[in-house]
Amino acid sequence: MAIARVPVPEAVEAAPPGAVARWLAATREFCRARTLGAVGAAVIVVMFAVALLAPVLAAYDPEAVDFGAMLARPSLAHWLGTDSFGRDVLSRLIFGSRTALMVGFGASVLGATLGAILGVGSAYFGGRVDLYLQRVMDVFLSFPLIVLALALVAILGNSIPNLIMAIMVPMIPRSALVIRSSALAIREMPFVDAARAAGFGHARIVLRHMLPNVMAPYLIMLTAFLGQAILAEASLSFLGLGVQEPTAAWGLMLRGAAVEFAETAPWMAIFPGLAISLSVFAFNLFGDSLRDALDPRLRTQ
Amino acid sequence: MWKYLVKRFLLMFPTLLGVALLTFVLIRVIPGDVVELRYAGDRGSVSQDVLEKERARFGLDQPLWRQFATWVLGVARLDFGESMWTGAPIWQEIRLRFALSLQVAIMATLVAVVLAIPLGVLAALKQDSWIDYAVRIFSIAGLATPSFWLGIVFILLLLVVFHWLPPMIYTPFWVSPWENLKQLIWPALAVGYRYSAVATRMTRSAMLEVLREDYIRTARAKGLVQRLILARHALKNAMLPVLTVVALEFAFLIGGLVVTEQVFNLNGLGLLFVQAVAHRDYTLIQALVMLVAGVFIVVNFLMDIGYAWIDPRIRYR
DSSP: OGGGOOOOTHHHHOOOTTHHHHHHHHHHHHHHHOHHHHHHHHHHHHHHHHHHTHHHHOSSOTTOOOGGGTTOOSOSSSTTOBOTTOOBHHHHHHHHHHHHHHHHHHHHHHHHHHHHHHHHHHHHHOHHHHHHHHHHHHHHHTSOHHHHHHHHHHHHOSSHHHHHHHHHHHHHHHHHHHHHHHHHHHHTSHHHHHHHHTTOOHHHIIIIIIGGGGHHHHHHHHHHHHHHHHHHHHHHHHTTSSSOTTSOOHHHHTSTHHHHTTTTOTHHHHHHHHHHHHHHHHHHHHHHHHHHHHOGGGSOO | OHHHHHHHHHHHHHHHHHHHHHHHHHHHHSSSOHHHHHTSTTTTTSOHHHHHHHHHHTTTTSOHHHHHHHHHHHHHTTOOOBOTTTOSBHHHHHHHHHHHHHHHHHHHHHHHHHHHHHHHHHHHHTTTSHHHHHHHHHHHHHHHSOHHHHHHHHHHHHHHHHOOOOOSSOOOTTTOHHHHHHHHHHHHHHHHHHHHHHHHHHHHHHHHHHHTSHHHHHHHHTTOOHHHIIIIIIHHHHHHHHHHHHHHHHHHHHHHOHHHHHHTTOOOHHHHHHHHHHHTOHHHHHHHHHHHHHHHHHHHHHHHHHHHHHOHHHHTO
């Protein structure tokens, strides 16, 4: 590496021409070669559409109590039945997708991004900064995700922004760990030396030169975190420590009555779980194919 | 080698101290304390004086640094003190629950390993065939299904199909192994499925990588039968990363079964932790976190030793 220290500043920052066309071609290639991933992506798109169009799609107000139709079986009026308050399960599922996506995206994007900045910074500065940051990360990594999130929710309270915070924090060190190991290799690249020789500041080098080059592991982490964040939100809500009634959230729908009446009204327990599994499944499917596509070592030979 | 091990060993202590400090600070940031909660029922009838006296009894009136120092010095002598809520010694509170959580974690690990290794190897050997796809879908589904929901589905199926419910009262293994297994096999299966998914994926990708190595080609070229190539050359080298994920997941399972324990009405460490947080039982929370994080840190250390022991390339670094 030491021999190759030739400054190549013009190749560093200019955006390649025809970026949009390249993206389109890459997307087409992805759909063709990675069918499973494309299926995952399709489910994600549908999920987004459902969340956006929730007021149009839902036949009932998700929070409207109807004591005339408590624990009703699935029928034409209520396709997936009603819960113990007579609320329409399908409408609650549709509105619940908003909660899941909001918490899922909020927590995973923030967690993966902050972790990436810390990881790249840690690799770039090296030495003592790296050593101390690693020790702090070790401490956070010693807690199971759910335990740390539980403690944070107890401190912050359980509004949706606080839930996002609580789920995001345990993700930061996990992202930093992965990104740091990729960034260590990038730091040795000649273009980083070139940028330094050109007199750029540390922040600029980290954010504009190194960060874009860890995009592949970053995207892989992000899609993996998305599923984990949705699961964590569901778990916390199930424990009664996450989203609060009467807001529609999948984990919350599984709490209490759903278990009590599991025998007589199984639809209450089955459909929200299917919704959680299907959405996390889609994110994982997509993330997996993305990883295979981005990591040349894993391609079939 | 020795230098490396000693360094790794010594590094455990700052991490443990960091965990202790973080826990200590975090739980004191949670609004309210154990004294306030205990007398919350008869608000107003208890004078401020009594509350102060109670706080003094737990040492909560001391400056924070002194509370921390007292506690850490106690932990260093393996004395975790008494629960602030029940007054019982921490060890007595934790012992049975630890045994329960440990047993579920061990059983789930068995389920995971038995499923993961054959499936992962098979998927890697038949990469991009329908078998590979089926295994991948099965394992991605495992990652996607919340174990607590799977638990609910298990209970529901047992009820509908066999008109039978697993026992809801815990029997220790040494009292009646059969009763004990009848209850604990279900949470172990529910958790084990997710856990096996993690391990299957790791087995598959590790095998894929190893199968491309030159020594596998050499083994094939010299006419070794497939079974021996797999057992002696491929699996042996692919097992390291698999062992790592299995061990780390195991360490997390001991304290991380919070939600599944709730579904199966198991009085394990996870449930105890939720209760302790609700009661602001500082000493109990601290002890639980130290136990869970301690297990994780020690398992991590043992993994590093194991690596150095199994892989000579690391030993000579």
